[in-house]
Amino acid sequence: MRAWRTIAAALLVARVVAGQSSPMKTESPWLDDQNLGTPLRSEELPQLAGSLLEGATRLIGRALIANRAVETLEQLCDDCGSRLSGSTGADLAVAWCLDRLTRDGFSNVHAERVMVPRWVRGHCRVTMSLPREQELAACALGGSVGTGGRPLKAAVIATPSLETLARLSPAEVRGKMVLLTRKMERDDPASGYGPTVSIRSDGASAAAKLGAVAVLIRSVGTGNARLPHTGAMNYDPGVTKIPAVALSAEDAEMLDRLIARERDVEVSLDLGCETLPDVESANVVAELPGREKPEEIVLLGGHLDSWDLGTGALDDGAGVVIAWEAARLIRELGLRPRRTLRLVLFMNEENGLRGGDGYFAEHRADLANHVAAIEADSGAGRPLGFGCTSSDGDLARVQQLGLLLRGIGAGEITKGGGGADIGPLRAAGVPTLGLRQDSRWYFDYHHTAADTPDKADPHELALNVAAMAVMAWGLAELDPRLANFPAENPPRSRR
Ligand SMILES: [Zn+2]
Known part of the structure; x- marks a missing residue:
């Protein structure tokens, strides 16, 4: 008990010295140590x-x-x-x-x-077929085209962001699926979402311009319950429309790790989505x-x-x-x-x-x-x-x-x-x-x-x-x- 009090007191002093009221985050979303209000004088x-x-x-x-x-x-x-x-x-x-x-x-x-507009999701099956078979937790991004009634299978390459994607050559991208792996950080969601969301909104056309057949993104979100996060995406006029899919963070990280170890990764998409x-x-x-x-x-x-x-x-x-x-x-x-x-x-x-x-x-x-x-x-x-x-x-x-x-x-x-x-x-x-x-x-x-x-x-x-x-x-x-x-x-x- 005494040790706990000493630690708490030291933390309090550190926070006062640092001029911060809330440097720590608690585990619960509903109990935090931020300013909860100061009545008027x-x-x-x-x-x-x-x-x-x-x-x-x-x-x-x-x-x-x-x-x-x-x-x-x-x-x-x-x-x-x-x-x-x-x-x-x-x-x-x-x-x-x-x-x-x-x-x-x-x-x-x-x-x-x-x-x-009326976009319907239809069915969605996303499977890793190489280096082994595993169904992935994934969803189509809103506005995506489907795969035309049959699965689309291709090798996957990974890159963090639109900026790093732009540095790849068409020869590296053509015929492949591009996985965009940029992670959204939790600490400052207000500013974390903005810079990350471009992989969702603009990833498909950026990849298609280099000849990709589909884009996969690490979900734009902070959850760790292996859930995919959907959201709107846009196609640039005049660029081939390729399917766009969000993977759960966990599954995107797994593919990224396998690719980093130079394993051949292949994914199959079967998407029934369409715009009516x-x-x-x-x-x-x-x-x-x-x-x-x-x-x-x-x-x-x-x-x-x-x-x-x-x-x-x-x-x-x-x-x-x-x-x-x-x-x-x-x-x-x-x-x-x-x-x-x-x-x-x-x-x-x-x-x-x-x-x-x-x-x-x-x-x-x-x-x-x-x-x-x-x-x-x-x-x-x-x-x-x-x-x-x-x-x-x-x-x-x-x-x-x-x-x-x-x-x-x-x-x-x-x-x-x-x-x-x-x-x-x-x-x-x-x-x-x-x-x-x-x-x-x-x-x-x-x-x-x-x-x-x-x-x-x-x-x-x-x-x-x-x-x-x-x-x-x-x-x-x-x-x-x-x-x-x-x-x-x-x-x-x-x-
Ligand atoms: Zn909203």
């Missing part, structure tokens, strides 16, 4: 209007004492299943949400039609009308579609219910905000962004009335704050609102933020915010068969609801409103 209170403080107090209290985010998440996932664009599950989810939002007392509940014609789908919209300026809108939302392997609980059922429950609590507590709160559940974030594009096209004439847009799409881990894209002056005002969330550890407002679905609004100068969350464990499950509602911790989800409710309500109350800022680039023309 009395001299900070006058910075906040009394009504803001009062409303935030009620919202945070109610979210932590009783909210329906977990049950809504479980029921969405259990009733509708996975929700890939154009699938039965996505159709079910649109109808399910329209019904539930109406029953929850929202106003102006409606669907806004968008056309979406676009189909009709919809964004789901619901509102709480503003009491003074109903024409002005604070948008909050997440994406309703998901990948097809799990039931899309963390990505992005969690974002959907965080925004939904935040708005529902505001209504339940009778905190009718100055401006309209508009909940938007976007379709097709994962493989096309047609929902975000469709919303922008539908509301293009009304952008000046969009005061702010907030997206939640980083899982269910506890909230840290928001990233905010706005004018610098408005950023400082949003940071003032962040004070209301400091006591629950969610008050840090950083410059730059938004989300994929609200990207077109941001490009056009609407202030956008993205909920920042502890995502260190998110990529264990992201785009896998294990993305199911049990992975969401009720307390962390409640904290997210509280953070979203306070920010959305605060932005809908703030006087004067946040201003649209000059668009840096004219919004790119999108589908």
Whole structure:
């Protein structure tokens, strides 16, 4: 006991000296030693209007004492299943949400039609045939072509990244499958995902340009349960479309080791995936009308579609219910905000962004009335704050609102933020915010068969609801409103 205390004290001293509050990671995703909140001091209170403080107090209290985010998440996932664009599950989810939002007392509940791509996975069998026979834990990447009704067998070469692939000669690659082995690190997922995901999105065309017949990637994720992680990939125009497959990290590492030992490795792919014609789908919209300026809108939302392997609980059922429950609590507590709160559940974030594009096209004439847009799409881990894209002056005002969330550890407002679905609004100068969350464990499950509602911790989800409710309500109350800022680039023309 005494030795343990000495070690703990030494660690504490080391951490203080190093000026870090949380150098250590714990094993549990749900218990960590990061800053869990610093209540405001009395001299900070006058910075906040009394009504803001009062409303935030009620919202945070109610979210932590009783909210329906977990049950809504479980029921969405259990009733509708996975929700890939154009699938039965996505159709079910649109109808399910329209019904539930109406029953929850929202106003102006409606669907806004968008056309979406329809990719179907079909069967998938990936087998190592040399140096011995073994079935691999693998899945097709979203958008991949199939193998045309028969297995495709070829020798495999391995290289870490797109950069190292580009240094290979066509003679080394032609007729082979290319295995891209770059590993995504857990420690900083927010910055780890971005640089790694290019092997998934661009690997197939990069390999095909050198004559490869298929691309295999180490799954972009941090899990160690031998699960493949799917996700969107793109084909460059004019380049031969070759099948693209994610292997579980464990199986990718095995192939890589065998190749490093100069064993001949051969893999057989049998993929039934195909892209069918676009189909009709919809964004789901619901509102709480503003009491003074109903024409002005604070948008909050997440994406309703998901990948097809799990039931899309963390990505992005969690974002959907965080925004939904935040708005529902505001209504339940009778905190009718100055401006309209508009909940938007976007379709097709994962493989096309047609929902975000469709919303922008539908509301293009009304952008000046969009005061702010907030997206939640980083899982269910506890909230840290928001990233905010706005004018610098408005950023400082949003940071003032962040004070209301400091006591629950969610008050840090950083410059730059938004989300994929609200990207077109941001490009056009609407202030956008993205909920920042502890995502260190998110990529264990992201785009896998294990993305199911049990992975969401009720307390962390409640904290997210509280953070979203306070920010959305605060932005809908703030006087004067946040201003649209000059668009840096004219919004790119999108589908
Ligand atoms: Zn997502």
